[in-house]
Amino acid sequence: MKLMAALMIVAVLGFSIGGCHCKVVQFIFGDSLSDVGNNKYLSKTLANANLPWYGIDFGNGLPNGRFTNGRTVADIIGDKMGLPRPPAFMDPSLTEDVILANGVNYASGGAGILNETGGLFIQRFSLYKQIELFQGTQDLIVSKIGQAASDKFFQDGRYVVALGSNDFINNYLMPVYSDSWTYNDQTFMTYLMDTLGAQLRLLHSLGARQLIVFGLGPMGCIPLQRVLSTTGACQDKTNKLALSFNQATSNLVNQLSSKLPNASYRFGDAYDVVNNVITNPHKYGFNNSDSPCCSFGKIRPALTCVPVSVLCKDRSKYVFWDEYHPSDSANELIANVMIRKLFSNNGNNGPSPAPAIAPSPAA
Ligand SMILES: *[C@@H]1O[C@H](CO)[C@@H](O)[C@H](O)[C@H]1NC(C)=O
Ligand SMILES: *[C@@H]1O[C@H](CO)[C@@H](O)[C@H](O)[C@H]1NC(C)=O
Ligand SMILES: *[C@@H]1O[C@H](CO)[C@@H](O)[C@H](O)[C@H]1NC(C)=O
Numbered sequence: 195m196k197l198m199a200a201l202m203i204v205a206v207l208g209f210s211i212g213g214c215h216c217k218v219v220q221f222i223f224g225d226s227l228s229d230v231g232n233n234k235y236l237s238k239t240l241a242n243a244n245l246p247w248y249g250i251d252f253g254n255g256l257p258n259g260r261f262t263n264g265r266t267v268a269d270i271i272g273d274k275m276g277l278p279r280p281p282a283f284m285d286p287s288l289t290e291d292v293i294l295a296n297g298v299n300y301a302s303g304g305a306g307i308l309n310e311t312g313g314l315f316i317q318r319f320s321l322y323k324q325i326e327l328f329q330g331t332q333d334l335i336v337s338k339i340g341q342a343a344s345d346k347f348f349q350d351g352r353y354v355v356a357l358g359s360n361d362f363i364n365n366y367l368m369p370v371y372s373d374s375w376t377y378n379d380q381t382f383m384t385y386l387m388d389t390l391g392a393q394l395r396l397l398h399s400l401g402a403r404q405l406i407v408f409g410l411g412p413m414g415c416i417p418l419q420r421v422l423s424t425t426g427a428c429q430d431k432t433n434k435l436a437l438s439f440n441q442a443t444s445n446l447v448n449q450l451s452s453k454l455p456n457a458s459y460r461f462g463d464a465y466d467v468v469n470n471v472i473t474n475p476h477k478y479g480f481n482n483s484d485s486p487c488c489s490f491g492k493i494r495p496a497l498t499c500v501p502v503s504v505l506c507k508d509r510s511k512y513v514f515w516d517e518y519h520p521s522d523s524a525n526e527l528i529a530n531v532m533i534r535k536l537f538s539n540n541g542n543n544g545p546s547p548a549p550a551i552a553p554s555p556a557a
Pocket of ligand 1: 326
């Protein structure tokens, strides 16, 4: 316990490396589930949460770029590990000092692992683009604190990679995208894993050592998918794709973690629990698991959380905030499950802050 407390203090106060008073910070790569405001600054993007009622349960309640009413899963996991919340890469107040103190979040609504995913949104940062932006960040930091201190800073960082749902929902499963007729379930998964594997290796070559990859939830049960069937049931095919993505990604991540020098790469998902919540919401304190809290009457499917939308009475009782994204309460549950799974080797009583600073715990 004492050691853990000491480690926490180190994480919070930071420590000196090669003349750099560097803290442990996060670098987040993702899609709308992790976006904290990048798309706000992409003037042509159609994936934008910069309007009411997004953000209604966050800070001053004004839209902040998050695609939910409150916190994202990455917000909650970072908070529980005692790490600062990294600002959006596009935030105009982002300076070298801000980066050294808080890290950077590159996540962008509509993004995928694949470059071509989410093309209909016109503008978004796909994962390769996000990694390119990260390289730009590294150049800035090198010129600020020098190569040696910079190398240490980036190797001590915590990395999150959380994409994949758009590669299905806004690519493979949508006939307007050529990937949908070029591939079948199996060849598409291979293509995705080859691409993700190359991206994770690239991140390792850039210094990422402690990295978490998030899996997918039962994305066939998002309201947007349910309205595709006459009965409003979950799309079984879509859920099966999510499960096989999770299995393949888990294998990939474990493989890389054992192969790449000094890498502690972990995979975490909350598929099973979210699936249970959706089947049996009351058991988990929810009252609705099939429709969005923020909706625009019967005009569906569409991304219909807009200023004229009507909100549900109790936002904490809805699993889904809009047609696509979980609510703050659902995100909290997802984050807790993921922490338990990711760090279960550290004990059995729930979230432990230790992994935030522990060097490569056994997987
Ligand atoms: C993906 O996009 C990046 C730029 O963001 C580019 O450098 C790369 O060549 C592209 N990869 C493929 C396979 O198209
Ligand atoms: C791995 O860690 C050791 C000890 O910290 C270090 O000397 C070595 O350079 C690291 N290798 C890589 C590839 O990060
Ligand atoms: C839950 O939903 C039912 C109707 O579906 C309603 O009667 C009840 O008041 C709701 N409870 C809460 C706490 O919102």
